Amino acid sequence: MSPGPDFRYLARKWAWTGLDLLYPPRCAGCGRPGARWCTECQATIHPLPIPLCSRCGGPVSEPEDCPRCARQPLSLVAVRSLAPFEGPLRNAIHRLKYYRDQPLAQTLGEALAEYWQRLNWPAALVIGVPLSRERLAERGYNQADLLAEMLAGAARLPAARDGLRRLRHTLSQVGLSEPERWENVRDAFEARVERAAGRRILLVDDVFTTGATLEACAQALLLAGATEVYGLTIARPVR
Numbered sequence: 001m002s003p004g005p006d007f008r009y010l011a012r013k014w015a016w017t018g019l020d021l022l023y024p025p026r027c028a029g030c031g032r033p034g035a036r037w038c039t040e041c042q043a044t045i046h047p048l049p050i051p052l053c054s055r056c057g058g059p060v061s062e063p064e065d066c067p068r069c070a071r072q073p074l075s076l077v078a079v080r081s082l083a084p085f086e087g088p089l090r091n092a093i094h095r096l097k098y099y100r101d102q103p104l105a106q107t108l109g110e111a112l113a114e115y116w117q118r119l120n121w122p123a124a125l126v127i128g129v130p131l132s133r134e135r136l137a138e139r140g141y142n143q144a145d146l147l148a149e150m151l152a153g154a155a156r157l158p159a160a161r162d163g164l165r166r167l168r169h170t171l172s173q174v175g176l177s178e179p180e181r182w183e184n185v186r187d188a189f190e191a192r193v194e195r196a197a198g199r200r201i202l203l204v205d206d207v208f209t210t211g212a213t214l215e216a217c218a219q220a221l222l223l224a225g226a227t228e229v230y231g232l233t234i235a236r237p238v239r
Contacts, residue, residue: 009153012146016103028095028104029088037107041088048084048238056211057081059238074211075218079231081208082115084238093206093234097143105143108234109150116155116202121230123202125195126152126159129217132169147234148204157202163195164217173213181212189220197225208236 026033029041051063055073057080060066065073083089095101096108116123128148136142145161152159167190173181201221203214208231218229 006149006153006159008149012149013106013153016106019103025103027088028092028101028107030091036103037092041092044087045083045089048081048236052080054078057208058236074215075222075229076203076211076214076231077228078121079208079211079214079233080115080119081233081236082111083235085207085235086238089235096146097206100140102141102146105146106150109147110154112147112204112232112234113151113154116151116232121202122200122228123157123230124199125163126155126157126202126204127163127195127217127221128159128161129203129205129213130164130166130189132166134169144205147206151202151204151232160192160195162192163201164189164191164220173209178210178212181210182215185213185216187216189217191217191220191224191226193224195224196221199226200228201226201230203229203231205231205233206235208233 020036024033025036027035027038027041029037032038048057049059051060052058053060053066053069055065055069055076055078057078058066064070085093092104092108096104126148128142128144131139131142149159167188170184170188173184176184203217203221205214208214214231218231221229
């Protein structure tokens with residue numbers, strides 16, 4: 001039998017619903033009043049074009065792994081993203097990440113839970129990509145933790161905020177080249193053995209760009225004894 005919804009998930013859901021009643025929201029995608037995420041913006045969300053690389057989940061011309069994953073496969077079993085990082089969805093992610101619109105984590109996290117169920121991936125624990133202490137103090141919350149918590153609550157999976165920690169404050173990945181991104185997060189994470197050992201982990205973040213951060217987290221989890229690590233994000237840029 002699946003466990004019941006996590007109390008934190010239900011508490012946040014009730015609190016955010018009450019907040020919406022007190023302060024009617026505007027759509028995070030287009031700004032229209034009346035809903036956090038309107039039906040018109042939802043209609044703009046389309047899946048990534050197939051075929052996809054079986055590892056990193058990026059679009060490919062033929063149903064085979066992309067050249068990078070064929071040359072050097074990720075430690076992650078697979079990564080998938082809900083939709084392209086563009087339009088209203090891009091606006092919504094920016095509002096969640098930079099403008100303290102935390103209730104959006106429920107909307108996006110529940111969408112991720114539904115997508116995970118369609119993927120039919122195994123998972124025993126959900127973990128969000130951690131922020132450094134400095135970044136967490138600056139922002140006040142970790143959007144990946146919120147997404148992981150909402151996904152886990154909707155999917156009736158356990159989540160662990162303390163499953164991973166960032167060992168050092170790294171530069172923002174925004175604006176770095178691909179090699180710089182990989183070097184920036186190399187050996188930057190540590191996983192708790194008591195959380196990871198013997199488990200299949202679902203790792204959650206907001207955006208997949210090069211995969212460097214997810215891969216560094218996956219390597220830490222595998223080193224701590226995780227059997228498999230899957231990556232799931234809301235969006236990814238598509239060229």
